[in-house]
Amino acid sequence: SAVISQKPSRDICQRGTSLTIQCQVDSQVTMMFWYRQQPGQSLTLIATANQGSEATYESGFVIDKFPISRPNLTFSTLTVSNMSPEDSSIYLCSVHRELSTEAFFGQGTRLTVV
Amino acid sequence: QQQVKQSPQSLIVQKGGISIINCAYENTAFDYFPWYQQFPGKGPALLIAIRPDVSEKKEGRFTISFNKSAKQFSLHIMDSQPGDSATYFCAAIGNTGNQFYFGTGTSLTVIP
Numbered sequence: 001s002a003v004i005s006q007k008p009s010r011d012i013c014q015r016g017t018s019l020t021i022q023c024q025v026d027s028q029v030t031m032m033f034w035y036r037q038q039p040g041q042s043l044t045l046i047a048t049a050n051q052g053s054e055a056t057y058e059s060g061f062v063i064d065k066f067p068i069s070r071p072n073l074t075f076s077t078l079t080v081s082n083m084s085p086e087d088s089s090i091y092l093c094s095v096h097r098e099l100s101t102e103a104f105f106g107q108g109t110r111l112t113v114v
Numbered sequence: 115q116q117q118v119k120q121s122p123q124s125l126i127v128q129k130g131g132i133s134i135i136n137c138a139y140e141n142t143a144f145d146y147f148p149w150y151q152q153f154p155g156k157g158p159a160l161l162i163a164i165r166p167d168v169s170e171k172k173e174g175r176f177t178i179s180f181n182k183s184a185k186q187f188s189l190h191i192m193d194s195q196p197g198d199s200a201t202y203f204c205a206a207i208g209n210t211g212n213q214f215y216f217g218t219g220t221s222l223t224v225i226p
Contacts, residue, residue: 004157031212042120042203042218043158092157094214101146101207103214105157 002027002095006106013083013113020079021109023093028073034066037090037108046091049076083113117141118206120217127224133191135220137204140185144206144215149178149189152201152219161202162189194224 003026013019023032031050035043047055047068055068069077080087090108097104119138127133137147146165150158164171164178164187171178177190191198204217 006157009155033212040219040221043214043216045213048212094157096212102148102160102163103205105150105159107155107157110155 002029002097002104004093004095004104004106006093006109008109009107010110011112013111015084015113017083018079018081019083019111020077021091021093023076023078023106025074025095029095029097030073031096032070032076033094033096033103034068034076034078035092035094035105037092039089043092046078080111083111085113087111088113116218117215118204118217120204120220122220123218124221125223127194127222129194129196129224129226131194131224133194133198133222133224134188135202135204135222136186136188137217138184138186139206139215141206141208141215142185143208146207147178147180147187148205148207148214149176150203150205150216152203158203191222194222196224196226198222199224 005024007022034046037043045058046061047057049055049068049070051070051073067079092108093106094103148163149161151161152158162173162176166182175192180187202220205214207214
């Protein structure tokens with residue numbers, strides 16, 4: 001298995017500000033994934049982050065709003081920029097083991113924008 | 115477009131009963147079908163998974179039934195317990211990529 005530490009676990013932010021979420025994995029992984037989980041809804045993939053290259057964003061998500069960094073094989077950050085109440089959600093990072101289809105998740109960051 | 119459709123949205127079961135959650139997919143390129151369990155304040159955790167070359171997989175009280183021709187799969191929780199109360203997500207992933215497609219989730223409540 002993979003142990004994923006995600007910080008912060010929750011935050012309440014003012015609209016118009018930005019929040020950076022950190023994701024630390026206990027071993028090296030090629031791909032890291034960022035998801036959004038809105039209340040009572042499924043997980044929606046925001047982007048895939050590979051070390052050494054630009055993140056790949058899914059339809060409906062843009063780099064200006066959700067910039068991602070992937071400085072090494074064990075760490076990534078997701079920033080939620082210029083926040084509005086609509087950004088209130090749980091944000092999750094996820095990894096797959098090499099040659100494995102099993103996905104592991106962090107505990108999530110519960111973001112409330114007021 | 116929802117790649118994996120899940121039902122019901124919520125489910126209430128008496129302790130000792132059977133909980134059944136259903137999922138359906140369209141993309142025949144999917145070849146791995148996991149179920150995730152999520153407790154409040156936690157990330158999803160893998161519960162059980164199946165590949166389409168088998169029709170059933172059982173681990174303890176949890177069973178996946180898979181119908182390849184119908185493109186449907188379901189999770190059965192036997193002898194449901196209050197500790198099983200959680201949100202369950204089905205998912206699918208294809209053999210050419212790394213992206214998981216998740217169902218919309220089922221909130222299960224097991225009443226003592």
